[in-house]
Amino acid sequence: MADSFQFELVSPERLLLSEKVTEVVIPATLGEMTVMAKHAPTMTTIKPGMVTVKLAAGGTKKYVVFGGFADILPTGCTLLAESAVPQEEVNRDLFESRIASLRQDITDAPTDEHRTQLELMLSELTHLNKSILPG
Structure with missing residues (x-):
């Protein structure tokens, strides 16, 4: 089983997700980026796109983001979105x-x-x- 890490997806309106995950795919400005446990420390800007999250407990969640930035550490990832909504609310x-x-x-x-x-x-x-x- 893949290592897990803490992921938070935050928008000015609300905290959309705060869970242990095994993988997060984000629409970084310079291209799609997959974040996993023990990732090198990175900060990146986010363009409008889809964030795909694989939960440690099983299952996948998707969110549409409209820009922002991500702070990635070996122990976790925080995505601060200008605006974000679960895919099913789009x-x-x-x-x-x-x-x-x-x-x-x-x-x-x-x-x-x-x-x-x-x-x-x-x-x-x-x-x-x-x-x-x-x-």
Whole structure:
């Protein structure tokens, strides 16, 4: 059996998960990342995407995150999300409101660099929307 470690998924609204897990797959900004027990200390930013958690007690949970950062230590991982919801709570209205808000942010962006970063986020969010809620 794989070693377990403590994982916490926190958003400003609530603590979504605090449990012993064997593996967490996170959408790091530079690419998908799998965290396991005894992982090297790392901090990374998170892009919009799916977090997949394998519980030590058995089973898997999935959460949609909308950015944030992760603090990874050999003994645990804390993901501080800008916003996060369990996959089963995701609906079309949630994505439509986030996409509309991001489009407004792009229009109001003070610099080209900021606009480019927001456009990348919009692309990632649109892709995530299509992969979770096809059609």
